[in-house]
Amino acid sequence: MSLENLNLTGREIPAPVVGLQLDGLSLDGLSFAEPAPARPALRHEVEFLDLDFTPIDLSVALAAVVGRPASAPFTYVVTPNVDHVVRLLRRRSDLWPAYRDAWMTLCDSRILARLARGEGRDLPVVTGSDLTLRLFEQGIAPDDAVAILGGSEATVARISAIYGLRNVRHYNPPMGFIRDPREVARAVRFLVEAGARYSFLAVGSPQQEIVARRVAKARGGRGIGFCIGASLEFLSGEQERAPLMVQQMSMEWFFRLCSNPQRLWRRYLIEGPQIFRIHQAWRSRAPAGAGVRLDA
Secondary structure, three states, X not given: OXXXXXXXXXXXXXXXXXXXXXXXXXXXXXXXXXXXXXXXXXXXXXXXXXXXEOOOOHXXXXXXXXXXXXXXXXXXXXXXXXXXXHHHHHHOHHHHHHHHXXXXXXXXXXXXXXXXXXXXXXXXXXXXXXXXXXXXXXXXXXXXXXXXXXXXXXXXXXXXXXXXXXXXXXXXXXXXXXXXXHHHHHHHHHHHHHOOOEEEEOOOOOHHHHHHHHHHHOOOOEOEEEEOOOHHHHHHOOOOOOOHHHHHOOOHHHHHHHHOHHHHHHHHHHHOOHHHXXXXXXXXXXXXXXXXXXEO
């Protein structure tokens, strides 16, 4: 993703962002009631494991999201974690367009961030769950149009009540919908016709990334889509996130494994550890010092 495409105008910036600076791109003093002055195009990405990550923190990501006009063409945010990277590099090369066409690619894994740091590449961790929570707490106004793909009616009703949302549309596609072209088209049509400022795709990966890209390619879509997996269930209280200390120790995967071993054992014990072989293979072919691209 190119920071030249981050539009930080149109909405008031959340307070936590004031005072931050990103490689000479100062956010101090910017008023988002009026358009910010034009600035030179800036491209800044960190390439790691063949993915181009957007190296911004949670506050800057939130500011960019709420600053994007509601009428702008549809785009979407992906948050790759270890599971996603293993799937991309070991099993599903056909998914690359869905990740490469994303507006933001945010690192959703402290394990990935630690591996990158060992290569001298800084990947701020912005999990999909943290971004979703901050959006609902600080970014989404009660009357903002919100569309939710996936999740139960009870989950959506509870979240709407907790955050006082008055303009929410919801559609939950059937299990296995991604294998039925008609159901995929129905999901895409729902998001396009909703025309929401914020769309949350909670149908699991890679289904949500595939649908998001198709919405972006369709005519008439608006707003921003977030590929968020189980994040809505964390908001509603149906699932519990790992304690912060566990997250900071890069052990959230173990917490989740213990909470649902029957469903998650293969992901975390068989597939997840492949990331270390993937990293070694990438390291052997990655040119030294080629991780950061900065073109002004």
